[in-house]
Amino acid sequence: MLKVGITGGIGSGKTLAASLFKTLGIPVYDADAAAKRLMSTSKSLQQQLIAAFGEEAFKNGQLDRAFLAARVFGDDEQLKKINSIVHPAAIQDSQDWFKQQHAPYAIKEASILFETGSDQYLDYIIGVTAPEQLRIQRTIERSHLTEQQVRERMDKQMDETEKMRRCHFVINNNGHLSLIEQVVKIHEALLYKSARQ
Numbered sequence: 041m042l043k044v045g046i047t048g049g050i051g052s053g054k055t056l057a058a059s060l061f062k063t064l065g066i067p068v069y070d071a072d073a074a075a076k077r078l079m080s081t082s083k084s085l086q087q088q089l090i091a092a093f094g095e096e097a098f099k100n101g102q103l104d105r106a107f108l109a110a111r112v113f114g115d116d117e118q119l120k121k122i123n124s125i126v127h128p129a130a131i132q133d134s135q136d137w138f139k140q141q142h143a144p145y146a147i148k149e150a151s152i153l154f155e156t157g158s159d160q161y162l163d164y165i166i167g168v169t170a171p172e173q174l175r176i177q178r179t180i181e182r183s184h185l186t187e188q189q190v191r192e193r194m195d196k197q198m199d200e201t202e203k204m205r206r207c208h209f210v211i212n213n214n215g216h217l218s219l220i221e222q223v224v225k226i227h228e229a230l231l232y233k234s235a236r237q
């Protein structure tokens with residue numbers, strides 16, 4: 041089975057693109073959600089997060105995402121700290137998930153993938169891109185974040201052009217090109233590659 045990654049900067053539309061692969065019967069692993077699940081359930085991660093960020097990392101036993109986001113996205117050292125706690129466990133969890141899948145290929149959806157080095161465990165990577173202003177606008181409409189908060193996160197991610205250059209397939213989610221057509225084309229290419237494996 042081929043291991044495929046789908047990545048793109050904040051608001052690029054990778055969750056939407058991944059959901060289209062899902063409707064084609066392809067299993068999809070959501071890395072952002074899995075990271076949050078692990079942070080909420082693993083005693084070891086919880087202890088490390090409390091040691092690094094204090095008891096406030098959890099509120100009434102729940103991960104305090106707003107507190108952590110405010111601490112890490114404006115401070116490189118703090119971001120490195122949370123990444124070094126969460127990423128090894130998150131990568132292991134996705135590797136375990138891939139082992140359980142039975143399909144021609146399976147997809148790991150992750151907002152940061154080259155940044156964490158997890159691209160080395162994948163056979164192919166699909167990039168989703170959209171113009172910066174559109175990504176900001178879509179993120180603001182979808183979440184509670186301000187433009188400044190979205191830009192803060194963008195600044196911590198790999199340059200969009202460089203990221204897309206490293207991908208084997210690129211989906212342009214600029215609102216004009218058909219997302220479905222692009223997804224189906226990549227799906228067919230991956231089925232072909234999987235059959236020849």
Ligand SMILES: CC(C)(COP(=O)(O)OP(=O)(O)OC[C@H]1O[C@@H](n2cnc3c(N)ncnc32)[C@H](O)[C@@H]1O)[C@@H](O)C(=O)NCCC(=O)NCCS
Pocket residue numbers: 049050051071072075104105106108109112119122123126127130150151152193196197
């Ligand atoms: C700080 C946290 C709790 C904030 O949670 P929140 O619900 O506000 O954001 P969420 O995780 O859904 O991320 C939203 C977007 O922010 C960006 N983002 C998240 N983590 C990172 C990061 N480490 N570096 C750069 N951008 C990031 C991505 O574009 C992501 O899609 C959370 O982002 C986190 O734990 N981040 C560190 C772990 C991580 O890297 N997770 C993601 C991949 S494993």
Ligand SMILES: Nc1ncnc2c1ncn2[C@@H]1O[C@H](COP(=O)(O)OP(=O)(O)OP(=O)(O)O)[C@@H](O)[C@H]1O
Pocket residue numbers: 048049050051052053054055056057072151178179181182213214215219
């Ligand atoms: N082509 C499109 N047309 C209209 N709305 C879109 C399009 N693509 C994405 N969106 C909307 O933009 C928002 C961001 O898309 P999505 O959640 O898929 O991005 P993402 O890359 O997963 O973002 P994040 O990194 O923040 O998790 C969502 O509300 C989504 O419905």
